[in-house]
Amino acid sequence: MATMTDTQCYFMCFLLLFLSTLLLKPLFKKPSKTLRLPPSPPALPVIGHLHLLGPSLFKSLHNLSTKYGPLLYLRLGASRCLVVSTASMAVEIYKTNDIAFANRPSFAFSDSLPYGNxxxxxxxxxxxxxxIKKLSMTEFLSARQVEQSRAVRHEEIVSFLLEALESAKKQQAFDVGAELMKLANNSTCRLMMSIRCSEERDEAERIRKLVKESIEVSAKVMLGDVLGPLRILTFWLYGRKAIDLTLSYDEILERVLQQHEESPQKENEDLMDMLLKVYQDDKAEFKITRTHLKAFLLVSHIFT
Structure with a gap:
């Protein structure tokens, strides 16, 4: 029968000591006398309130807020958060105390990713x-820009409905989920870069795959925020994938940026045109870099 070597024995002792410290530390931690926290459900050692969150996050938070009130304090592993569930509380946070809540903690290992923060x-x-907030309110999301985008949104919705009718006439299957994804992709790409993602099938499939994989990998990497000292494990597992996905986006964005820089000025500016104008403006309030520009486009594409 094989026996453990001294090195293996020392490693096992160290691992047990480390895990025991993580498990027992919350039990002996004294609560702060100066910090007044909102109501909170009973928590478990290490994982905190993670066991109270089910597959449907909004339903879990709704059930908790119904029981403990509109302002709720949760500990998700090593992370702390406030759950706000009423409009009056949201006004208190985002208007009355907006400066106090304006900053946000950095996601795990964001500095190691190509676009960082x-x-x-x-x-x-x-x-x-x-x-960027000022620019978004006065330019990107202005009433004029929303009105200009109406024609694009109308064309894409009409195209979606015509394809549905054509499939019905031919008595062919119509994949509503895939077609809605194409509708969203085409609308977003046209408003951002004046191109239809579905015109090039391979390119469209590549962008759809990148969006799906980016959301999945981002969720896994951000899981590191709840693991505390063990957060390095998430980057070992998913960090390389997150970097590769960002670089794939960078390749697409750089190519389209160069096309916009080389093309003449269009009558209706898209988001990329407006960002390039700010990027090239030496007198702008804040001199954005090409990395700022690409990061803004990337986040806008993923979350729209």
């Missing part, structure tokens, strides 16, 4: 965040 959603509160 340059995306608007993940950017720390500061000059860049304020500049």
């Amino acid at each position: 340059y995306g608007f959603i993940t950017a720390p509160y500061g000059d860049y965040w304020r500049f």
Whole structure:
């Protein structure tokens, strides 16, 4: 029968000591006397309230807020969060105390990814965040821009309905989920870059695959935020994949950016045209880099 070597024995002892420390530390941690926290459900050691969250996150949070109130404190592993479930509480946080809640913690290993925290959603509160917020409200999401996008959205919806009618006439199967994904992709790509993603089948499939894989990998990498000292494991497992996906997006974005820079000015500007104008403006309030520009486009595409 094989026996453990001294090295294996030392390693097992160290591992048991490390895990025991993680498990027992929350039990002996004294609560802060100055920090007044909102109501919170009973928590388990190490995992906190993770066991209370089911497959449907919004239903789980709704059930908890119904029982413990509109403002709820949760500990998700090593991460802490507030759950706000009423409009009045949201106003209190986002208007009355907006500066106090403006900053956001950095996601696990975001500094190791090609775009880092340059995306608007993940950017720390500061000059860049304020500049992009102002630009989004006055330009990207302005009433004029929304009105200009109406024609694009109308054309894509009409195209979707015509394809559905054509399939019905031919008594062919119509994959609603795939066609809605194509509708969303085409609308987003046209508003952002003035191209229809579905015109090139291989390119469209590549973009759809990148979006799906990016969402999945992002969720896995962000899981590291709840693992505390063990968060390095998530980057070992999924970090390379996250980097490769970002570089694949970068290749597509760089090619389209160069096409926009070489093409003459269009009557109706898309999002990329507006960002390039700011990028080339030496007198702008904040001088954005090409990385800022690509990160903003990447996040906009994934979350729209």
